[in-house]
Amino acid sequence: MSRPSLQLPVIQNWGCHNCGGCCREHLIEITDDEKQRIEQQSWTAADGVSMARPVIQRIARNRYRLAHQDNGACVFLDEHGLCRIHAKFGEPAKPLACRVYPYAVHPAGEEQLTVSLRFSCPSVVRNLGPLVASQTAAIGQLSREIVAGKHRDHDPPLIHDAPPHGIQQSNWSDFHRFLTALDDCVADDSVDLVVRLMRILAWLELVEQSQFQTIRGAKLDDYLSLVTAAAAKAQSDNDLPIHRPNRMARIMFRLIAAQYARHDTEALVRGGIRTRVALLNAALRFTTGIGRVPTLNESASVSRVFDDSGDDGRKQASQVVCFSDLEVHFGGRRPDIDELLTRYFRVKIQGIHFCGPAQFQTSLLDGFRGLTLMYPIVMWLARLRAARRGAKQLELADVQASLATADHNYGYSPALGTRSALSRISLLSRMKQLTSLLSWYSQ
Ligand code: SF4
Incomplete structure (x- = not known):
């Protein structure tokens, strides 16, 4: 090559x-x-x-x-x-x-x-x-x-690799048809981003239920258009039903969010046993979700860049925040936040940065579910930043900083590629809790 x-x-x-x-x-x-x-x-x-x-x-x-x-x-x-x-x-x-x-x-x-x-x-x-x-x-x-010098022929990531239809593989040109369909769904700004993501979750489910191994080329375009139209009907406008995620989903979500919030620097690696005990304690608190949210090791440069850029001259965040403080309305559905996260999702789709070798060899369907989960994770971390300053509303800088923090780990933290971490996302999807998490933390 x-x-x-x-x-x-x-x-x-x-x-x-x-x-x-x-x-x-x-x-x-x-x-x-x-x-x-x-x-x-x-x-x-x-x-x-x-x-x-x-x-x-x-x-x-x-x-x-x-x-x-x-x-x-x-x-x-x-x-x-x-x-x-x-x-x-x-x-x-x-x-x-x-x-x-x-x-x-x-x-x-x-x-x-x-x-x-x-x-x-x-x-x-x-x-x-x-x-x-x-x-x-x-x-x-x-x-x-x-x-240079690397293996050249790569198959495209699998479309799907689990029941009901087992492994579903496409060629590269058909794989790009799936990518284009996903990108078009995310780019459609006639509705809020969270509605678009809900539609895509319905879209993924419809694709999962189909046996499309024999559909190729232009026929695949027709099939994907039908799926897109059906998914749009399932969630037709901005009036979202808001459901609180169930208890099991909230536990799994907090554990995943904590992993995304971690920023393992050289100083932390050198921290030794003390650091490991502190991390274990924090994991226990994230599991129970009771009391104070542990202090997370946020990136110093993310803080430096984004703490100076807020609307209110941003004082250093210092307030104690409890898990329950983050389960209230924070005014998250806004055009500027949608614009930022739409760009994020589209860059990840266009760059095949959500499945295959970029994401622990996950299939297109599972990889996109994991990418969708970035929305509630980023919004939850943004709530935490806002609450630490005593604010009741998100600012764009809260979401920007949280996105920078979470994406540091996305596809790169080995802990997020373990079987148990990936199976948590599948379980959230099977329990129909990805949609609840999306709507709940979009408020
Ligand atoms: S590449 Fe990005 S993170 Fe690195 S120094 Fe430049 S602006 Fe900062």
Whole structure:
């Protein structure tokens, strides 16, 4: 795949604004070649790099990552928030993982790649910088480096892999038909986003009940149009029935939300037994859902970027919040919040960033259910941020910060890819509680 063709998201802008967040909060694993290259760069204290410990740290047999400073920042991050490797040797001298972020590149067919973005980067959340679609040359170069020497032929993610019809596989061109149908449903802003997501959950259920292995090409388009029309009838307007999720659903939801709220930095990894006990205690509290919501280890750069951008000059959040405080109305269904989350869902769909290799090899149906769950998770975390300031209404910045926090883990936290974590989402779907969670936390 020397020159794969690239599909870039058409609704997203991005440019780095040097907040330094990724250099403070991401643990960068490096290849053998990168290790050798960095060792040959011969860093010394004269370059401003601390010699208190090696610049490269061994994490397992034949696995290494960049070391971090005592304050948690990458050993190469300077006091102005810039990368010393970039400054001294140029951008191509950095590890590929640093150069690629916040892009995520996924196979999209024979000799085709598609590009998504990680919303853990505040500039992605705020849609800052030039259109991604105008950056073809730079992203193309990175993509070629990512796939160099790698296996080329990937099957598309499964459409479905469970009863009643077992494994349902499509070819790439039909897989893109499913993606287009999903993207069209999310893009239809004639109704609130949460109504669109409800429709998609109905859409997924109808597809799940069908045996479409033999429907191909243009006939599949017709079939998907029928399914879309039927799903739209199931939830026809903005008058949503609001149902409180049942007790079991609330427990599972809080456990998943807690996992998305975690921000495991270098400092936390170094925390040892004390940190692990604190995390266990927090997990117990999230299970019971009684009393105070434990303090979550929020990303410092997310706080720095979004706490300064609120409507009210934002004082530092400090109030004690109980779980019950988050189960009330927070005024969440608003056009600006819909616009942000619509862009998020569409970038993930267009970049195939919700199923297959990007999401623990889940099928299209299961992967999209997991993606839908991001709506109540982000809104719940946004309520928590607002409540910590004593506010009764969400601001856009609460949702932006919560999206950046949750997406840091989406598809990347190994804990979210375990069998038990994935089965929680399936169970919520089978119990018909995904729709309750969507409507309840949209208020
Ligand atoms: S988090 Fe985004 S804006 Fe901040 S330094 Fe990294 S790439 Fe740039």
